[in-house]
Amino acid sequence: MSEQLRATPAAAALGAFIENTSLLNVVESDAAYHALRQKILQYGVVFIREQDQDAALYGAFAERFGLVLDHPAYATVPDAPNVQILESTPANPSKIEVWHSDMTFMSEPPSFTLLQGQIIPSVGGDTLWACAAASYANLSDPLQRLCDGLTAVHDFRHGFRESLAEPGGSERLADAIAENPPIEHPLVRTHPESGAKSLYVNALFTTRIPQLTHKESEALLSFLFRHIVTEEHTVRLQWQPGTVAIWDNRSVQHKPVNDFHPQHRRMHRVTICGDRPA
Secondary structure: OOOOOOEEEOOOOOOEEEOOOOHHHHHHOHHHHHHHHHHHHHHOEEEEOOOOOOHHHHHHHHHOOOOEEOOOOOOEEOOEEEEEEEEEOOOOOOOOOOOEOOOOOOOOOOOEEEEEEEEOOOOOOOEEEEEHHHHHHOOOHHHHHHHHOOEEEEOHHHHOHHHHHOOOHHHHOHHHHHHOOOEEEEOEEEOOOOOOEEEOOOOOOEEEOOOOOHHHHHHHHHHHHHHHOOHHHEEEEOOOOOOEEEEEOOOEEEEEOOOOOOOOEEEEEEEEOOOOOO
């Protein structure tokens, strides 16, 4: 296959469909991997349709992007232990429907996230992404300067409070709680590869801005949460079985749309180790 990937933009702020590569091609070709990585950095999130749904191949594809990061709250595929299962069924519907970047409660959150559709509802179950770099660029200069000097606290407990409230939830997640105490990150993150600045707060895991009073923190975070995900900063994907989405978790947020109950939805996810936000 050609190393010159064809990318069709999906929205103005971020997102593109990649038309002429495959999981196997990227696994086997350094040139194909580097070309795809550049498209992800350029567009924030890319989508590749009609890919092989074999979990082992998908896991090998994901490993091209770096060391795979485990997640304490999700089961994995038995014959592909680096691939996490995100599943919603009538008996156990999905609980998370909040804009977020993955695992920002860690000292070194993931760099990239990969998601593949396995079982897709006939209607609903889309995912949205938002460009946190565009949202920073679209702030006024005075507000940019204010945000540049602040930090924000990210908390595992806050993001998994519904799971913790379930019977046995605290016991099941006790190790994860102990390993992930609340942590501060810069409110504005500088991308380690592009140098672009992004707002680095999200409604799922960010709890407060310690430099501000409680009311000031609450007001600024509420504004930023809304501002990051305004329509002009977003793109939306309608999933198909086999579709793969790959995004830069350092500068992009996402949100599943849980409008498909009681239909079955099963996704395969991999997160890639990152570095400490700066």
